[in-house]
Amino acid sequence: MELPVVKRVAIIGIGLIGSSLARAAREYGAAGSVALYDGSADVRARAREIGLGDVYDDVSDCVRDADIVILATPVGVMGALVQTFASAMKADAILTDVGSVKKAVVDAALESVPDHIHFIPGHPIAGTEKSGPDAGFASLFRDRWCILTPATELADDAGQAALKRLSDFWTVIGSQVQVMDVERHDRVLAITSHLPHLIAFNIVGTAHDLESVDQGDVIKFSAGGFRDFTRIAASDPIMWRDVFLNNKDAVLEMLGRFNEDLAALQRAIRWGEGEQLRSFFERTRGIRQSIIDAGQDTDADNFGRDTKK
Amino acid sequence: MELPVVKRVAIIGIGLIGSSLARAAREYGAAGSVALYDGSADVRARAREIGLGDVYDDVSDCVRDADIVILATPVGVMGALVQTFASAMKADAILTDVGSVKKAVVDAALESVPDHIHFIPGHPIAGTEKSGPDAGFASLFRDRWCILTPATELADDAGQAALKRLSDFWTVIGSQVQVMDVERHDRVLAITSHLPHLIAFNIVGTAHDLESVDQGDVIKFSAGGFRDFTRIAASDPIMWRDVFLNNKDAVLEMLGRFNEDLAALQRAIRWGEGEQLRSFFERTRGIRQSIIDAGQDTDADNFGRDTKK
Ligand SMILES: NC(=O)c1ccc[n+]([C@@H]2O[C@H](COP(=O)([O-])OP(=O)(O)OC[C@H]3O[C@@H](n4cnc5c(N)ncnc54)[C@H](OP(=O)(O)O)[C@@H]3O)[C@@H](O)[C@H]2O)c1
Numbered sequence A, B: 001m002e003l004p005v006v007k008r009v010a011i012i013g014i015g016l017i018g019s020s021l022a023r024a025a026r027e028y029g030a031a032g033s034v035a036l037y038d039g040s041a042d043v044r045a046r047a048r049e050i051g052l053g054d055v056y057d058d059v060s061d062c063v064r065d066a067d068i069v070i071l072a073t074p075v076g077v078m079g080a081l082v083q084t085f086a087s088a089m090k091a092d093a094i095l096t097d098v099g100s101v102k103k104a105v106v107d108a109a110l111e112s113v114p115d116h117i118h119f120i121p122g123h124p125i126a127g128t129e130k131s132g133p134d135a136g137f138a139s140l141f142r143d144r145w146c147i148l149t150p151a152t153e154l155a156d157d158a159g160q161a162a163l164k165r166l167s168d169f170w171t172v173i174g175s176q177v178q179v180m181d182v183e184r185h186d187r188v189l190a191i192t193s194h195l196p197h198l199i200a201f202n203i204v205g206t207a208h209d210l211e212s213v214d215q216g217d218v219i220k221f222s223a224g225g226f227r228d229f230t231r232i233a234a235s236d237p238i239m240w241r242d243v244f245l246n247n248k249d250a251v252l253e254m255l256g257r258f259n260e261d262l263a264a265l266q267r268a269i270r271w272g273e274g275e276q277l278r279s280f281f282e283r284t285r286g287i288r289q290s291i292i293d294a295g296q297d298t299d300a301d302n303f304g305r306d307t308k309k
């Protein structure tokens, strides 16, 4: 592949994902230059300070010369944001995003996207519990998947070439690309990401509110399992509010199934049905091994975070 | 503190915890020698092979000369096991355990414990998702808490000296000791360990059973959050069956609260109540920071497992 993949990429929203993309695009040579915009003046100032790219105070100026424009804000604002700059984008440029929900973003943005632009929504399955421009790093997307959900109109040659260009961009920064439709994306992510976050936020909230147990005890004895959930529950509240508001149907469906299964476990505990508990706990082990074999997690004890000193 | 703390420790059950104790007792000089017994002949053979200590084929022979006897089997068998060897223990020796549940163990074992023995139940808040004699390592208990739940009869001088001896043993292998009563232990652990495990087993089970989502997709896109839960859900099924059967009341109480809170979140999602979601997600962040400040977790992104390569 010839580098850089594109001359210039513009990134709107300079948080964890946006700043990681800016770093990765330059470090791995995916883009010749990086244009940046963020709604917050403080974030723009910080991005200038740490030299993430050419930072603009106006979003239309930011996107004007870009071959690829990547939205990296919370999903709730993406639709309105596209309206403000789409007409400033140059012909044959690609508009994409990194939002954790796809159907709602597509529906909100689609009517503002001019015909001369290729709209190819995306979602890198990579992240951390941190936020903001200082939290990002170039290798975030390495060995991770990036899902692209192109509209069917890409069926023409120019559309296919654009899809190839965007795939190359993600490949160069270390990801594997998978194309799928928006509905499938939203269903798969509801179980692999949105429901786990909801459950984690919830159990940390339950522990927080317990009057019958000392908060100090919850902190001290968190190594029994609870601490794993607090990492996920430390993720950005605005980002996650927007995810749940915008993937309501799939999340509620998965939550319904989760609740049914939990009711069955609750009943087995109440009635002392040991064999049912054991066989339930037995069959979940295979999934972890498959995830390790697929290179999506470490096999080190406790994720390697505190063992074998 | 003069080392070794005791001349000889006996450990019954040579799995993750038992084999870690054997390694730690020798490496840090907590015991002059280590006697070992396990119900499984294969495990005994393996313990001999890797040189964990003096391995016995008879449990009474194993405990005979020990100053401290530590039960490290699943909690469900502890009561019956104590009956088989308690009379072989020497006078003034300490009988303790590492079980994740305390009240049920105490109730099941107490009547078999002879008067000349100090019975001081315990629980190290340390572990991994692995099992068996090869999974253990000496530093497992370092910087972790160990809870001791002595019976009130320890109020005499000999009892207090025994408690001091057992505390010293745990301190030498790197733990901080906290004394509390059995009811408090079982309530605190229900929220910090038992409920998190139940939830993790459950969500992995829900994902496993989904016909509407490809299993391959669950594996590939697990880095969105799901993979964190699969680690905990890979823990030993027998151990966890016994925990839920033996801490039923506290687990069902915590589960009831968890379900109430989850119903409120579900309702907020259904009715699009963004502000309620955001404020709920906001208030859970402080707990993680406290856990990091207390040295009970790492602050590295994603537990440091795959970032900043
Ligand atoms: N975090 C993850 O693990 C992860 C993984 C995959 C995908 N995603 C997706 O990536 C996107 C960004 O997430 P993130 O974790 O990078 O969030 P983040 O660190 O909070 O960054 C978001 C940035 O967007 C800015 N912003 C908000 N509204 C804006 C607007 N109207 N115009 C311009 N900038 C605006 C924010 O500024 P303020 O600070 O002033 O609000 C902030 O600097 C989200 O859509 C999320 O769903 C996240």
Ligand SMILES: NC(=O)c1ccc[n+]([C@@H]2O[C@H](COP(=O)([O-])OP(=O)(O)OC[C@H]3O[C@@H](n4cnc5c(N)ncnc54)[C@H](OP(=O)(O)O)[C@@H]3O)[C@@H](O)[C@H]2O)c1
Binding pocket: B012, B013, B014, B015, B016, B017, B018, B037, B038, B039, B040, B043, B072, B073, B074, B075, B077, B081, B098, B099, B100, B101, B123, B124, B125, B126, B127, B128, B129, B130, B131, B132, B133, B236, B239, B243
């Ligand atoms: N894992 C953790 O994270 C953790 C943390 C703190 C406390 N604990 C507690 O520590 C204890 C042991 O857990 P673990 O993780 O070390 O489990 P493990 O790795 O499965 O080891 C348990 C060992 O006990 C043996 N055993 C079972 N029944 C026995 C009997 N009647 N007599 C003698 N040996 C017997 C087992 O042999 P077989 O293989 O033949 O069954 C196995 O070798 C449990 O009570 C658990 O609640 C665990």
